[in-house]
Amino acid sequence: xxxxxxxxxxxxxxxxxxxxxxxxxxxxxxxxxxxxxxxxxxxxxxxxxxxxxxxxxxxxxxxxxxxxxxxxxxxxxxxxxxxxxxxxxxxxxxxxxxxxxxxxxxxxxxxxxxxxxxxxxxxxxxxxxxxxxxxxxxxxxxxxxxxxxxxxxxxxxxxxxxxxxxxxxxxxxxxxxxxxxxxxxxxxxx
Amino acid sequence: xxxxxxxxxxxxxxxxxxxxxxxxxxxxxxxxxxxxxxxxxxxxxxxxxxxxxxxxxxxxxxxxxxxxxxxxxxxxxxxxxxxxxxxxxxxxxxxxxxxxxxxxxxxxxxxxxxxxxxxxxxxxxxxxxxxxxxxxxxxxxxxxxxxxxxxxxxxxxxxxxxxxxxxxxxxx
Numbered sequence: 001x002x003x004x005x006x007x008x009x010x011x012x013x014x015x016x017x018x019x020x021x022x023x024x025x026x027x028x029x030x031x032x033x034x035x036x037x038x039x040x041x042x043x044x045x046x047x048x049x050x051x052x053x054x055x056x057x058x059x060x061x062x063x064x065x066x067x068x069x070x071x072x073x074x075x076x077x078x079x080x081x082x083x084x085x086x087x088x089x090x091x092x093x094x095x096x097x098x099x100x101x102x103x104x105x106x107x108x109x110x111x112x113x114x115x116x117x118x119x120x121x122x123x124x125x126x127x128x129x130x131x132x133x134x135x136x137x138x139x140x141x142x143x144x145x146x147x148x149x150x151x152x153x154x155x156x157x158x159x160x161x162x163x164x165x166x167x168x169x170x171x172x173x174x175x176x177x178x179x180x181x182x183x184x185x186x187x188x189x190x
Numbered sequence: 191x192x193x194x195x196x197x198x199x200x201x202x203x204x205x206x207x208x209x210x211x212x213x214x215x216x217x218x219x220x221x222x223x224x225x226x227x228x229x230x231x232x233x234x235x236x237x238x239x240x241x242x243x244x245x246x247x248x249x250x251x252x253x254x255x256x257x258x259x260x261x262x263x264x265x266x267x268x269x270x271x272x273x274x275x276x277x278x279x280x281x282x283x284x285x286x287x288x289x290x291x292x293x294x295x296x297x298x299x300x301x302x303x304x305x306x307x308x309x310x311x312x313x314x315x316x317x318x319x320x321x322x323x324x325x326x327x328x329x330x331x332x333x334x335x336x337x338x339x340x341x342x343x344x345x346x347x348x349x350x351x352x353x354x355x356x357x358x359x360x361x362x
Contacts, residue, residue, distance in 0.1 A: 026324070035321075041311075043323065044323055045325060048322075050323075
């Protein structure tokens with residue numbers, strides 16, 4: 001994939017995010033990444049409220065790596081009644097150390113309800129390479145992946161167990177090993 | 191035969207009109223729209239009932255409810271804006287209400303909340319904030335491209351303790 005290219009990947013777990021989800025009342029979706037045209041286009045067919053947090057750029061912008069620890073509460077300033085039906089974490093969790101992972105879990109917990117589903121990418125191995133990519137939903141079973149030249153914070157490749165032990169607001173349901181050591185994970189509110 | 195040639199001449203003149211169209215379209219748009227030029231800065235509320243193009247700076251609010259609003263490439267708007275159709279080629283910090291549609295083009299940068307029946311981002315557009323869409327409010331009604339199964343509570347599979355990938359991990 002060249003810098004400008006985007007590729008569309010099949011996903012067996014993505015459709016499960018939407019399985020038996022009542023869209024008639026409207027979907028509330030949290031996307032940790034920047035807004036991607038395909039995601040906006042996909043959800044435009046539903047009544048929905050999309051929150052694009054672009055947290056990686058906030059983390060990357062900090063001059064002191066210690067500045068960002070525990071400040072997710074200041075970044076996730078949503079109306080108190082907000083509850084996400086779907087959370088798209090993409091590979092964001094691989095750029096958080098353990099302290100920041102726990103802080104992120106604490107910050108997102110108030111916005112989760114009993115039926116919330118979440119999707120993220122982990123890494124099968126600590127040797128899995130860092131990838132500077134942006135993700136979006138192309139179709140219900142397809143993820144669009146773009147190369148990005150955005151500045152990245154420190155890389156902390158996270159395995160299944162790491163994420164399960166720190167993201168306590170979710171129970172980890174299924175995972176799928178993809179190419180280049182990427183681990184696709186489906187989670188439900190616990 | 192003459193009719194055909196005449197048709198060909200009509201086609202070629204139509205083709206050259208199309209090629210000249212981009213410049214003509216801009217000139218035409220500015221003729222039918224009010225324009226806040228690049229060297230104009232406005233502090234305050236703008237309310238109007240005609241199409242508006244903003245190429246300068248605006249701090250405050252902008253409301254052209256029944257008309258179209260375009261934030262041009264050099265436009266910098268620090269305001270809440272409301273229009274029938276909103277197109278953003280420049281920079282907006284504020285809430286955007288499009289009564290019909292909002293489009294952020296490849297040069298557009300928006301930080302704020304968008305409310306519209308339909309929102310489109312072009313490749314390269316930058317957006318941070320929330321987007322509220324309800325296609326049911328649009329003038330044209332489209333059936334969803336994706337149908338979701340009827341709801342019932344999902345049952346998560348219990349995860350297996352392991353140091354590496356889960357025992358539920360499938361390989362692709």
